[in-house]
Amino acid sequence: xxxxxxxxxxxxxxxxxxxxxxxxxxxxxxxxxxxxxxxxxxxxxxxxxxxxxxxxxxxxxxxxxxxxxxxxxxxxxxxxxxxxxxxxxxxxxxxxxxxxxxxxxxxxxxxxxxxxxxxxxxxxxxxxxxxxxxxxxxxxxxxxxxxxxxxxxxxxxxxxxxxxxx
Amino acid sequence: xxxxxxxxxxxxxxxxxxxxxxxxxxxxxxxxxxxxxxxxxxxxxxxxxxxxxxxxxxxxxxxxxxxxxxxxxxxxxxxxxxxxxxxxxxxxxxxxxxxxxxxxxxxxxxxxxxxxxxxxxxxxxxxxxxxxxxxxxxxxxxxxxxxxxxxxxxxxxxxxxxxxxxxxxxxxxxxxxxxxxxxxxxxxxxxxxxxxxxxxxxxxxxxxxxxxxxxxxxxxxxxxxxxxxxxxxxxxxxxxxxxxxxxxxxxxxxxxxxxxxxxxxxxxxxxxxxxxxxxxxxxxxxxxxxxxxxxxxxxxxxxxxxxxxxxxxxxxxxxxxxxxxxxxxxxxxxxxxxxxxxxxxxxxxxxxxxxxxxxxxxxxxxxxxxxxxxxxxxxxxxxxxxxxxxxxxxxxxxxxxxxxxxxxxxxxxxxxxxxxxxxxxxxxxxxxxxxxxxxx
Numbered sequence: 001x002x003x004x005x006x007x008x009x010x011x012x013x014x015x016x017x018x019x020x021x022x023x024x025x026x027x028x029x030x031x032x033x034x035x036x037x038x039x040x041x042x043x044x045x046x047x048x049x050x051x052x053x054x055x056x057x058x059x060x061x062x063x064x065x066x067x068x069x070x071x072x073x074x075x076x077x078x079x080x081x082x083x084x085x086x087x088x089x090x091x092x093x094x095x096x097x098x099x100x101x102x103x104x105x106x107x108x109x110x111x112x113x114x115x116x117x118x119x120x121x122x123x124x125x126x127x128x129x130x131x132x133x134x135x136x137x138x139x140x141x142x143x144x145x146x147x148x149x150x151x152x153x154x155x156x157x158x159x160x161x162x163x164x165x166x
Numbered sequence: 167x168x169x170x171x172x173x174x175x176x177x178x179x180x181x182x183x184x185x186x187x188x189x190x191x192x193x194x195x196x197x198x199x200x201x202x203x204x205x206x207x208x209x210x211x212x213x214x215x216x217x218x219x220x221x222x223x224x225x226x227x228x229x230x231x232x233x234x235x236x237x238x239x240x241x242x243x244x245x246x247x248x249x250x251x252x253x254x255x256x257x258x259x260x261x262x263x264x265x266x267x268x269x270x271x272x273x274x275x276x277x278x279x280x281x282x283x284x285x286x287x288x289x290x291x292x293x294x295x296x297x298x299x300x301x302x303x304x305x306x307x308x309x310x311x312x313x314x315x316x317x318x319x320x321x322x323x324x325x326x327x328x329x330x331x332x333x334x335x336x337x338x339x340x341x342x343x344x345x346x347x348x349x350x351x352x353x354x355x356x357x358x359x360x361x362x363x364x365x366x367x368x369x370x371x372x373x374x375x376x377x378x379x380x381x382x383x384x385x386x387x388x389x390x391x392x393x394x395x396x397x398x399x400x401x402x403x404x405x406x407x408x409x410x411x412x413x414x415x416x417x418x419x420x421x422x423x424x425x426x427x428x429x430x431x432x433x434x435x436x437x438x439x440x441x442x443x444x445x446x447x448x449x450x451x452x453x454x455x456x457x458x459x460x461x462x463x464x465x466x467x468x469x470x471x472x473x474x475x476x477x478x479x480x481x482x483x484x485x486x487x488x489x490x491x492x493x494x495x496x497x498x499x500x501x502x503x504x505x506x507x508x509x510x511x512x513x514x515x516x517x518x519x520x521x522x523x524x525x526x527x528x529x530x531x532x533x534x535x536x537x538x539x540x541x542x543x544x545x546x547x548x549x550x551x552x553x554x555x556x557x558x559x560x561x562x563x564x565x566x567x568x569x570x571x572x573x574x575x576x577x578x579x580x581x582x583x584x585x586x587x588x589x590x591x592x593x594x595x596x597x598x599x600x601x602x603x604x605x606x
Contacts, residue, residue: 016445016448016449017445019448020444020445020447020448021444023231023232023235023422023444023447023448023451024235024422024440024444026228026231026232026419027232027235027418027419027420027422027423028419028423029419030232030415030416030419030420031419031420031423033416034411034412034416034420038411048225051228051415051419052223052224052225052228053223055227055228055231055451056222056223058231058448058451058452059222059227059451059452059455059456060222062448062449062451062452062455063452063455063456065448065449065452066448066449066452066453066456069449071449071450071452071453072189072190072191072192072453072456072457073189073190073191073453073457073507073509073510074184074187074188074189074190075184075185075187075190075506075510076187077185078185078187079185079186079187082187087187090186090187091187093186094183094186094187094188094192097183097188097192097193097196097197097200098188098192098196100196100199100200101192101195101196101198101199101460102192104199104202104203104208104211105195105199105211105215105218105463107208107211108208108211108212108214108215109215111212112212112215112216112219134219134222134223135219138215138218138219138222
């Protein structure tokens with residue numbers, strides 16, 4: 001069990017660290033595009049879309065790591081004052097709505113991705129790349145967020161039941 | 167089920183989940199999913215998913231990671247130290263000169279950095295020890311840093327304006343310009359307060375030492391050289407937006423490279439700085455993006471259930487009049503501001519308020535500035551005052567939370583005054599964007 005939990009952590013940390021490079025990539029692509037457009041009057045067809053994709057990769061793959069590091073904002077006026085054990089118990093309760101959201105989203109996104117692949121959907125822009133890889137990435141991101149949240153849930157259950165982490 | 171009950175159910179369940187400490191992003195989404203399963207066919211979820219997906223590819227959202235990365239690198243590049251030094255050589259015989267210098271340095275830093283928190287931590291570490299060492303009253307020292315740090319929300323580039331602009335569907339460029347003069351107004355009021363404090367309590371606001379005052383003019387000017395590069399960067403980023411060379415997102419991208427350049431010139435650039443900035447950027451941007459995704463689902467579901475129309479009609483039925491409605495919204499913001507931060511308030515209220523505001527014939531850009539001023543109030547108002555939390559994280563042990571709250575109170579009062587001025591006098595915010603962007 002402990003190993004599975006650690007595996008989820010490690011995968012999400014490294015995916016997030018890798019994805020963090022995309023903000024810098026985005027900045028360089030923008031600079032490249034501005035130079036081509038303003039100095040050589042030859043705008044690229046792909047830069048604007050590529051930068052948007054780079055940032056989408058950033059948010060989608062960064063989501064699970066942000067959850068692991070507990071950086072998603074919450075109203076902590078009350079939560080902050082709870083004892084660690086009570087907090088774990090409350091987190092176990094709120095895992096229910098959390099998993100409801102993620103499971104339904106995963107189901108709907110799965111249908112959304114399958115449709116897109118079957119249609120061979122593209123972005124309909126001058127560059128016109130296929131769009132399904134980005135949609136698939138959203139599905140992967142939702143699954144990883146769900147797994148990371150579930151890992152936290154398992155740890156919280158242990159903390160409430162045994163007083164220690166697995 | 168009637169829309170009244172649905173609305174009450176949404177508010178109650180959302181507040182319930184938030185109080186239990188479920189992150190806002192999941193709270194919004196969970197309520198949306200619950201609403202869809204309760205009212206509609208599950209297939210509606212696919213439509214909500216497509217709204218979320220479109221948001222992930224939103225062109226304006228892109229400027230958030232870029233501005234955050236720019237701020238992250240600048241913050242680690244030693245620019246704040248230079249600013250503080252360059253501003254304070256002019257303090258001279260002025261009582262409370264260092265506190266005024268802190269506010270001015272904050273305002274200048276705000277023109278490069280768009281997030282609150284970063285500034286307070288940076289200047290708290292630089293300016294607070296300096297002021298306490300020279301015998302400044304802790305009230306003056308704490309207050310000027312905590313309040314000055316908030317100027318980052320009003321002075322462009324501001325992440326608050328980007329997020330508001332996306333939610334409200336108005337131009338980020340116009341919002342940036344509209345925030346400039348209200349930002350000056352607020353900074354000016356803060357400085358007047360410091361002067362008044364120095365006049366009333368001369369012992370708590372000392373003048374600079376004789377040695378510092380007798381620094382030859384040439385040496386004073388030499389410190390100004392270090393200002394050139396950061397100011398050039400700020401001017402470049404904002405100038406390229408208004409000259410039409412680049413969109414705000416593109417300007418932010420160029421700003422990142424500029425920030426790296428500044429760090430290299432200051433010999434502060436290394437892998438650790440870059441890595442820390444990148445990691446911070448992905449976490450802040452993912453946090454904001456997933457909030458946007460959650461907001462997309464709940465706004466989509468609520469609109470489908472006829473909710474936005476219902477709220478508009480309910481508010482109209484209250485017959486508060488134009489300004490009454492506005493005052494009512496302001497009170498909701500101030501109330502929520504005691505418990506929530508600006509992001510939560512924005513996602514909960516702006517999508518609902520905005521159609522009403524447009525209906526009443528108010529300007530959405532000016533409304534954005536009023537929102538931002540309100541967030542400045544919320545940012546200083548206890549018990550949930552983010553500025554005080556940031557401050558506490560870097561102050562010496564013996565300074566209590568209570569002392570910080572008391573120190574920020576005068577600035578809170580001044581912010582309320584400034585908010586009133588900005589509200590009753592829309593031209594203050596709107597003349598600059600009208601002059602530069604709304605050419606007809």
